Amino acid sequence: MxxxxxxxxxxxxxxxxxxxxxxxxxxxxxxxxxxxxxxxxxxxxxxxxxxxxxxxxxxxxxxxxxxxxxxxxxxxxxxxxxxxxxxxxxxxxxxxxxxxxxxxxxxxxxxxxxxxxxxxxxxxxxxxxxxxxxxxxxxxxxxxxxxxxxxxxxxxxxxxxxxxxxxxxxxxxxxxxxxxxxxxxxxxxxxxxxxxxxxxxPHEGLPRVDREFYIGQNELYTKEPFGSKGLVHFDYTTMAAEDPSYVLFNGAVNALTPNRLGAMQAKRGETARVFMVCGGPNLTSSFHAIGNIWKECWPQGALANAPLRYVQTQSVPPGSCFVGHLDLQVPETIKLVDHALSRVARKGLLAEIAVGGAPNPAVFKALG
Ligand SMILES: [Cu+2]
Missing domain, CATH: 2.60.40.420 (Cupredoxins -  blue copper proteins)
Structure with missing residues (x-):
């Protein structure tokens, strides 16, 4: 195979x-x-x-x-x-x-x-x-x-x-x-x-879910500042200082959003498993799903252990992985981020899950 x-x-x-x-x-x-x-x-x-x-x-x-x-x-x-x-x-x-x-x-x-x-x-x-x-x-x-x-x-x-x-x-x-x-x-x-x-x-397999997604985070060091046009070039000095100009999911600015290559798609009532690999090479991700909670997650990808439950933000060090489950109880846009939020606001890191379906006012509603 x-x-x-x-x-x-x-x-x-x-x-x-x-x-x-x-x-x-x-x-x-x-x-x-x-x-x-x-x-x-x-x-x-x-x-x-x-x-x-x-x-x-x-x-x-x-x-x-x-x-x-x-x-x-x-x-x-x-x-x-x-x-x-x-x-x-x-x-x-x-x-x-x-x-x-x-x-x-x-x-x-x-x-x-x-x-x-x-x-x-x-x-x-x-x-x-x-x-x-x-x-x-x-x-x-x-x-x-x-x-x-x-x-x-x-x-x-x-x-x-x-x-x-x-x-x-x-x-x-x-x-x-x-x-x-x-x-x-x-x-x-x-x-x-x-x-x-x-x-x-593991021998027994993984818990059943409705959807699975796979993403990766890494940071990029360029001579030119964030947002420069044209061909940008690698910078060894800022890499040694661990001061990147870009922090990315899947290798592009705001890669997994509607304005780029599309959000991930799911429906209310489903469960989703997210696999995340943190390449680094230097930054630890504080991995968070804005608008949801990791119902179960396995830090370090250590699947043989009991999961942590109801986790808001999980550290994913460079050279490690994360596996987490989301329970999609309401229609919403979930933003997957590193909660070191300057990386989101200023360095290009964003991935979204668009959860469709009818409202679930028993769990959430705007009151105006
Ligand atoms: Cu190589």
């Missing part, structure tokens, strides 16, 4: 969602590639693996957006036995829209931010194939937190442009785990978008 976005069912409620990066990336300017392996061999220090400069002009993949569709994820697992999975991740450096009139060179898994959600069951085994698009200019690898092995498997799947490597692992423990690139400039690669979630369901 290959778990890629194109193999997951289309949710009719999300048809309006524009997500061309995974399958529709345009190959532009391929003839301009002049990859030098000396670039990768030059540095020896942690930060010196390759020059810390934004030098992606011209010869990489282009796409309209890298924003992952939050409703497109593998379905819940109901089987009672273990299986083997064939999973493929491709590192793609993609120039795409960060905001209206603003572009950035993202680093992605399969052209989307966050990378595809991988879904397996405790004791399942996986052969992971990691590819690097020929158009890339950087080395990449995967540190998968669900793996028991050196570097979360990263050294075994270090890939240079055009390369493919594979590794085998067993999913020993249940939980929602991050995976992320872990080359020497790993903070930059995560900031540019190279992270996602592998969900290892």
């Amino acid at each position: 290959t778990q890629d976005r194109k193999n997951t069912p289309e949710d009719p409620s999300r048809r309006h969602f524009v997500s061309s990066a995974g399958t529709g990336a345009l190959l532009l300017g391929l003839s301009g590639i002049a990859m030098s392996h000396r670039v990768f061999a030059a540095g020896r220090s942690l930060a010196g693996e390759y020059p810390q400069q934004d030098d992606f002009a011209g010869s990489i993949l282009h796409a309209d957006t890298v924003v992952a569709d939050p409703a497109r994820l593998p379905p819940p697992i109901h089987r009672q036995h273990s299986i083997h999975h064939e999973i493929e991740l491709e590192a793609r450096e993609v120039r795409a829209k960060l905001d209206d009139g603003t572009e950035f060179v993202f680093m992605t898994w399969n052209g989307q931010v966050p990378g595809p959600m991988l879904r397996v069951r405790q004791d399942d085994t996986v052969t992971l194939t990691v590819k690097s698009a020929k158009t890339n200019k950087r080395p990449h690898n995967v540190d998968m937190h669900a793996i028991l092995g050196t570097g979360g498997g990263a050294p075994a799947v270090m890939v240079y442009p055009g390369q493919t490597r594979r590794e085998f692992f067993k999913c020993v423990y249940p939980g929602a785990y991050i995976y992320h690139c872990a080359v020497p400039n790993l903070d930059e690669h995560i900031s540019r978008g190279m992270y996602g979630m592998i969900l290892v369901e």
Whole structure:
């Protein structure tokens, strides 16, 4: 089984969602590639693996957006036995829209931010194939937190442009785990978008819900201030100071709102499960659903434990995940935010769930 976005069912409620990066990336300017392996061999220090400069002009993949569709994820697992999975991740450096009139060179898994959600069951085994698009200019690898092995498997799947490597692992423990690139400039690669979630369901599975959504938070450090137009460039100085210009869900400003690529859709009376992965690389998310309460949640994605109940705001550290349930008792617009609210008001972080249906005045009504 290959778990890629194109193999997951289309949710009719999300048809309006524009997500061309995974399958529709345009190959532009391929003839301009002049990859030098000396670039990768030059540095020896942690930060010196390759020059810390934004030098992606011209010869990489282009796409309209890298924003992952939050409703497109593998379905819940109901089987009672273990299986083997064939999973493929491709590192793609993609120039795409960060905001209206603003572009950035993202680093992605399969052209989307966050990378595809991988879904397996405790004791399942996986052969992971990691590819690097020929158009890339950087080395990449995967540190998968669900793996028991050196570097979360990263050294075994270090890939240079055009390369493919594979590794085998067993999913020993249940939980929602991050995976992320872990080359020497790993903070930059995560900031540019190279992270996602592998969900290892416990043997007994997860509680039944009506809908599931999958989103990722990361922060971005650019030389140009928030709101600048044109191509903006990565900034290593503000990253070292942990002072980002953008904080984002799914790799674009206010990505999951009606003014951008559309809100998530649900109905009154339903239950929804939200999977959130915090890539960071540096900021902890104070994850909150404005207008609702996490009826149950599993901090750190530690699904083997009893959930916390009726939680307003849950910390999600970088390099970790969150799983939470919402009970949708009234029609409303739920705003998913990091409650460090300057990130919402000034740095582009917002995702919405539009809950439709008839009013429920026994629970809420405006009195005028
Ligand atoms: Cu990378």
